[in-house]
Amino acid sequence: MDNPQKSWIPTCKEAHALCSERLDRKLGIIDHARLRMHLMICVACANVAKQMDFLHRAMQKMPLDDGEDKKPD
Numbered sequence: 001m002d003n004p005q006k007s008w009i010p011t012c013k014e015a016h017a018l019c020s021e022r023l024d025r026k027l028g029i030i031d032h033a034r035l036r037m038h039l040m041i042c043v044a045c046a047n048v049a050k051q052m053d054f055l056h057r058a059m060q061k062m063p064l065d066d067g068e069d070k071k072p073d
Contacts, residue, residue, distance in 0.1 A: 009037045015045045023056045 010018065015038040018031055027035065039046045 008034060009041070010034050012038075012042060012045050015039065015042065016048060019045075019049045019052050023052065 015035055018027065018035040021027060021031075022035070039049055
């Protein structure tokens with residue numbers, strides 16, 4: 001939490017950004033706690049977080065493109 005002006009509980013916009021960041025890297029303990037606090041009180045953001053997690057897991061299971069161009073039949 002670099003900015004001392006930040007509230008302990010993030011806004012929905014900040015929570016969405018933190019949800020996205022946690023897919024790419026491990027959040028620090030402060031950001032992790034702030035996100036958890038928000039998700040405990042905001043049902044809409046909790047649903048968005050679950051959807052993001054589901055899509056992230058689904059994308060990880062997809063095979064990688066082999067790079068070959070596929071010509072239509």
